[in-house]
Amino acid sequence: MTQDDLISLWLTVKLASITTIWLILLGTPIAWWLSQTKSIWRNIVQPLVALPIVLPPTVIGFYLLIAFSPEHFLGEAWLNSTGFSLAFSFPGLVIGSIIYSLPFFVQPVQVSFQSIHKEIVETAESLGAAPRDRFFNLLLPMAKKGFLIGICLSFAHTIGEFGIVLMIGGNIPNETRLISIAIFDQVEILNYERAHLLSGVLLIFSFLLLAFLYRLDSLWAQKKNLSH
Numbered sequence: 748m749t750q751d752d753l754i755s756l757w758l759t760v761k762l763a764s765i766t767t768i769w770l771i772l773l774g775t776p777i778a779w780w781l782s783q784t785k786s787i788w789r790n791i792v793q794p795l796v797a798l799p800i801v802l803p804p805t806v807i808g809f810y811l812l813i814a815f816s817p818e819h820f821l822g823e824a825w826l827n828s829t830g831f832s833l834a835f836s837f838p839g840l841v842i843g844s845i846i847y848s849l850p851f852f853v854q855p856v857q858v859s860f861q862s863i864h865k866e867i868v869e870t871a872e873s874l875g876a877a878p879r880d881r882f883f884n885l886l887l888p889m890a891k892k893g894f895l896i897g898i899c900l901s902f903a904h905t906i907g908e909f910g911i912v913l914m915i916g917g918n919i920p921n922e923t924r925l926i927s928i929a930i931f932d933q934v935e936i937l938n939y940e941r942a943h944l945l946s947g948v949l950l951i952f953s954f955l956l957l958a959f960l961y962r963l964d965s966l967w968a969q970k971k972n973l974s975h
Contacts (some may be wrong), residue, residue, distance in 0.1 A: 752945060754921055755929040762837070762912075762925065763905040766844040770852040770901050771894075773845065778853045778893075779882075782860035797850045804847060808914025811843050815915060835917045840925075843915045848904045852897035859893025860886065892967055896960060903956050907949060 748756070781793055799807060815822045815834035825833040833839045863886060871881050887894070909927040916923030918932070926945055933942035 755924050755926045759906055759926040762840055763902045765841055766905045767898055767902045769845050774852040778856035779860055782857045796853050799847045800850050804910030805914055808911040811915050815839050837922055840912055840916045843911050844905045847911050848901040851904045852901040855893040855896040859890035863889050899956055899960055
């Protein structure tokens with residue numbers, strides 16, 4: 748790998764790590780609310796969260812690019828407070844990646860929360876456990892499978908992003924050129940050797956991550972069967 752490839756790889760891992768941390772902070776309360784609420788707003792929030800699964804990334808990237816421009820409120824506010832544009836910047840990539848990977852974290856965590864029997868929570872409540880204690884000491888450990896799946900999927904999904912990061916980040920060396928964009932650059936100039944190398948890195952990473960998740964799921968299933 749060249750120095751530029753290593754920088755692109757580092758930026759990709761950095762983006763995926765920051766995005767995953769923010770998804771944990773923002774996605775956990777959303778997943779909990781969706782798993783518990785019977786509000787009519789659930790019928791609006793849940794499709795909005797899941798929208799990136801079916802919507803082309805270029806569509807999301809296009810609207811985010813408009814929102815990030817200095818001519819609109821978000822972009823103008825960011826420019827006034829930081830002195831640089833949100834569009835075609837690394838922070839813009841982070842915001843776009845959080846939105847685009849949100850369902851890949853929220854949905855597994857939501858399913859895990861929903862699988863917890865209400866009787867367990869009610870018993871803890873009857874024993875005097877405060878809401879905060881119930882959530883952090885009971886619910887979060889019981890939903891660890893969903894959290895692990897959500898973290899792995901959202902991290903891997905961010906690693907493989909292309910359309911949305913190209914739309915809102917462009918192809919700026921040492922700032923927004925991620926590994927997926929670097930692969931596209933090599934294909935465009937017919938440098939298939941380097942494209943093979945970079946693609947192979949992502950291919951091996953994706954395979955190992957999925958193998959890990961499937962193996963972990965198998966171990967959890969075996970443990971559950973033994974407990975019964």
